Amino acid sequence: MLLSLFKNSNQAKKNLLITGEDAFLNDYLVRDYVKNPALDQLEKRTVDCESEGIGELIADLTEASLFASEKLLIVKNPIFLTGKVQKKDEKNLKQLEKIFEKIDQSDDQLVIICNGKIDKRRKISKICQKNFNLVDVSFKPYEVSGILKAIIKTENYQISQSALQLLLERSDQVMEAALSNYLKLKNIATDQKITTEMINANIDLSLAQNIFEILTKALSHNYQEAILRLEDQLREGQSPIRILAVFESQLEVLLAAKILLARSRSEMDVGKELGIHPYRVKLAGQTRISIKSLEKMLLAAIKLDYGYKNGTYQGPEFLKMFLLAV
Numbered sequence: 001m002l003l004s005l006f007k008n009s010n011q012a013k014k015n016l017l018i019t020g021e022d023a024f025l026n027d028y029l030v031r032d033y034v035k036n037p038a039l040d041q042l043e044k045r046t047v048d049c050e051s052e053g054i055g056e057l058i059a060d061l062t063e064a065s066l067f068a069s070e071k072l073l074i075v076k077n078p079i080f081l082t083g084k085v086q087k088k089d090e091k092n093l094k095q096l097e098k099i100f101e102k103i104d105q106s107d108d109q110l111v112i113i114c115n116g117k118i119d120k121r122r123k124i125s126k127i128c129q130k131n132f133n134l135v136d137v138s139f140k141p142y143e144v145s146g147i148l149k150a151i152i153k154t155e156n157y158q159i160s161q162s163a164l165q166l167l168l169e170r171s172d173q174v175m176e177a178a179l180s181n182y183l184k185l186k187n188i189a190t191d192q193k194i195t196t197e198m199i200n201a202n203i204d205l206s207l208a209q210n211i212f213e214i215l216t217k218a219l220s221h222n223y224q225e226a227i228l229r230l231e232d233q234l235r236e237g238q239s240p241i242r243i244l245a246v247f248e249s250q251l252e253v254l255l256a257a258k259i260l261l262a263r264s265r266s267e268m269d270v271g272k273e274l275g276i277h278p279y280r281v282k283l284a285g286q287t288r289i290s291i292k293s294l295e296k297m298l299l300a301a302i303k304l305d306y307g308y309k310n311g312t313y314q315g316p317e318f319l320k321m322f323l324l325a326v
Helices: 023-034 054-062 087-101 123-131 141-154 161-170 175-188 196-202 207-219 223-235 240-262 267-274 278-286 291-309 317-324
Strands: 016-019 043-048 071-076 109-114 133-136
Touching: 016 023, 023 071, 023 109, 023 175, 043 054, 054 071, 054 087, 087 123, 141 161, 141 175, 141 267, 161 175, 161 196, 161 278, 175 196, 207 223, 207 240, 207 317, 223 240, 223 317, 240 267, 240 278, 240 291, 240 317, 267 278, 291 317
Parallel strands: 016 109, 016 133, 043 071, 071 109
Antiparallel strands: none
């Protein structure tokens, strides 16, 4: 079960409270949990407290099922834990507190998915901490690789380190994108093996990767290739302002990484401090450009961005001139 890959407060408790800010990952983990054969005989219901209200959840918890002796209730958007409860719901909140205080005695099973931060000051939050198995699915950006690798292994798929790295690159090191791309690859994998060839053939370069390629070509003074790639992005509908925003972000990362590496910091430490994958730090270290030149480029990009936004510059020609001046 994939939930076992994350920190569980008390696995002996059958009711779960899953917390983490990546909604796609949370839903993926719950879908995996529901596949457990031990839950096959349970009637399954999903309640969205934001759209259906706390009263609907209480009704599901207190009413008997017509189809099975036990129910599995999946609760989304638990507003009673995040501090969004309106005054008119206070009565329902009190009732829900009483139900949760005796939740261990219920034949039903509850899975609460909280994609935001829990208001730990609330009484009901403290009750949940006591009576539920809390599964902490939060993670740092540099931990995406390890989590994805563990998920792939647990699901009995095989992927080499180079293929995993390529998958993460094509996903901008973002968990939601990486997990979504992994799902695509699962559907076409033969013998449960995911290869670099499959990834190259089926997962497109991300916007950030395409922009990084443009920047890389410009930094190596291959201006013709850089302009051709830029024109490709413009034809695909990317605006100069959006492209420039990615340029700025990448230049900031390159500059910060180079400064920290120059202070004899390890790639792992730099990755943690900047909240990026160590591989991006390694690429920054390999980029042959001085800190002073990067500072100059970043300042030029910021000025160009300001010019586009205030209407001084229009069209892609000024962005091309920026690249040719690198």
